[in-house]
Amino acid sequence: MSLKFGMLGLLSKWEATGYDIKKEFDSFMSIFWHTHLSQIYPELNKLEKENLIESRMILQEGKPDKKLYSITDAGKKELSHWLEKPPETPNVKDSFLMQAFFMDNLSAKDVLFQLKHYQKQREARLEKLKQTLYEQWQQIKEKNKLTTRLLMSSAVLKRGLEQEAEYIEWCKRTIVLVETFEHVWDSKLDNDGTTTIDEVKDIFYEYFDIEDEESLKN
Amino acid sequence: MSLKFGMLGLLSKWEATGYDIKKEFDSFMSIFWHTHLSQIYPELNKLEKENLIESRMILQEGKPDKKLYSITDAGKKELSHWLEKPPETPNVKDSFLMQAFFMDNLSAKDVLFQLKHYQKQREARLEKLKQTLYEQWQQIKEKNKLTTRLLMSSAVLKRGLEQEAEYIEWCKRTIVLVETFEHVWDSKLDNDGTTTIDEVKDIFYEYFDIEDEESLKN
DNA sequence: AAATGCATGTAATTGGTTACATGATTTC
């Protein structure tokens, strides 16, 4: 359902082609959604049939002709209605965390490799977003005005930046945690892969940012 | 693809029924995945046909009979292979952030309502996870040993707790941000919904945690 | 010569959600 409103939302700001829409999803909107051209084009046709958007052909030279879409009044109404609806309960899907959850099946070496690999991927994402923040700020300065549009998109960008930064920090801390236990980890077969808590309590409390036993209860 | 490995992963620890698996997805694993019984049962049949899992019937009194599944050697191999594969590039889907991105179409009052509503949902999730952390800790203490299993699941739990806490903080800060501009927001029609940057630079820098212009460039 | 960008699509398949169907037992 969200793709529909993502597209209507974009078309409520600018006229765009399917190709343009895809580029937005690949840049700024990658913070919260992703999609494929093969999903966008049929969806555009569907929305046009429902009279939520309309299109006109733009003939071009040297480039293929294109279909410019714009939102209709019915489309604007549909979008507003969605924006006013209570937000859906978040249903997370994070395949890396699922992998991590079962990584006790791997050697410490392999776990560290996976964590470092993933950290790099997140760092690449963060760099891309920082670039976007810089461009966003140039835009605000250039226009010398702050619109509600720029305010909300900045807030979303902030969330994206934060999320990446914190995931990276978690990777770093978890790498340290696994390294701390590396010697015990791989002697799994010898001692059943276990360590008594007295040995590890402090490390664990630090990792979890826990001060005392009592603070856990609420 | 992840559901398959989530199920294989679970069955690599314990024998379980489809119903048991669903309960895991609804509790701890809700940090990173969600699914439905109507997806689990066909998937179990598929995995059994592929000889990755096998089942035996348990006849019960007072309760319906059940099918207990366990992983096969082929299943364990398949799981290990997946765990060793380089993690997929994260493809986020966050319908609330999409909504937020287009909320300049709403009144400040409505935006605040949505942010507060969502904050509460995240707070509820956080409470549930804190409860899980407490239970997890009791488990470690009871057994008086830390297994690699408990180490990795704790790390994932930590990521879940963090993520919720930080989303809540973002909601709070964004509520303050919108409140700061509430008077300008709703006079949209009068002054085109704009404010010059000189008026807002400090507020923005604080929100973004930016010290100076230069630090933006990298 | 090969890859990328521009531009639009279809087809096949897999993944995910909602609704439907059953039925005993236990808890509120």
Add this chain to the structure above:
DNA sequence: GAAATCATGTAACCAATTACATGCATTT
């Protein structure tokens, strides 16, 4: 008396991914 728990499934539908298909212009 109603709702929740235990337990397993099917059917219909919608969403998403991957592969296929075309073709010119520009960049590497």
